[in-house]
Structures are given as structure tokens and as C-alpha cells.
Amino acid sequence: MDTEKIIELLNIDFRHELEATMMYTYNAFVIEDCDLSRLTEGIAADEMRHMWWLADLITKRGGRPSMEIGTVEYLGEDIIEGLERQIQKETEGIEEYERQIEIIDDDEVTGVLRHIIDEEKRHRKEFRERLERLR
Ligand SMILES: [Fe+2]
Ligand SMILES: [Fe+2]
Secondary structure, rough: OOOOHHHHHHHHHHHHOOOOOOHHHHHHHHHHOOHHHHHHHHHHHHHHHHHHHHHHHHHHOOOOOOOOOOOOOOOOOOHHHHHHHHHHHHHHHHHHHHHHHHHHOOOOHHHHHHHHHHHHHHHHHHHHHHHHHHH
């Protein structure tokens, strides 16, 4: 796979991480439950760290991270719906990273993507546990 294509894929990831950072940061501001708010804030910081790792891979290969952003669905009145959306965001990320690991033949990139997947799985588990408690 040529470098340009790798940069293109990493920029898809970068945008998803940017969206997750924005969604979780906002949600942490408006969630009243203290434990859930602090958890979501901490995970927002993890997502921003993922942006750093991806930006590093992108710039090292001569690219620039893309700050274009898709639609971010921020938390409304329904906390359960909001948590389900956060879980969905993690699942979409995991699926995209897994897809990319299969096709990218660059060990440094796939190593970082694997590490990110581990963290996204932990995020999803944390959100699922909170969702169970609310049900
Ligand atoms: Fe992430
Ligand atoms: Fe995550």
C-alpha cells in the first residue's frame, strides 16, 4: 500500500477521534451524574491522545492531519440514548481500525492501531457497565 493511501486511511481515523473527543467533552459538561461525567471526561482525554498518535504517524509520512469534522450527535435529554451513542461510536472505531489492520502493511502503523483498539474496547466496556447500572 502506498504512503498516500495510508495517510488517507489515518485521516479517516483522525476525524473519528476528533468527533469522539468533541462528543465526549461536551457530554461530560452536561452529564449530571458525577461518576459518569468524570469517566466521560477522562475518555475524551484518551481520544485526544489518540489524535496525537495518529497525527504523529501522518506527519512522519509527509501528510497533514485533517480537521474536517462529520456530524457530531451531542447528548440530548436522554442519558441512556447518549450512552448508547457513545458505545456505538466506540464500536464503529474498533471496526474501522480492525479493517485497516488487515490491509495496511506498515508495522509501525498497525502497532499503534492495535494499541488504540485495546483502549477503545476498554472504553466500550466502561460505557456498557454504566448503561447496565442505569437500566
Ligand atoms: Fe479513540
Ligand atoms: Fe474510545
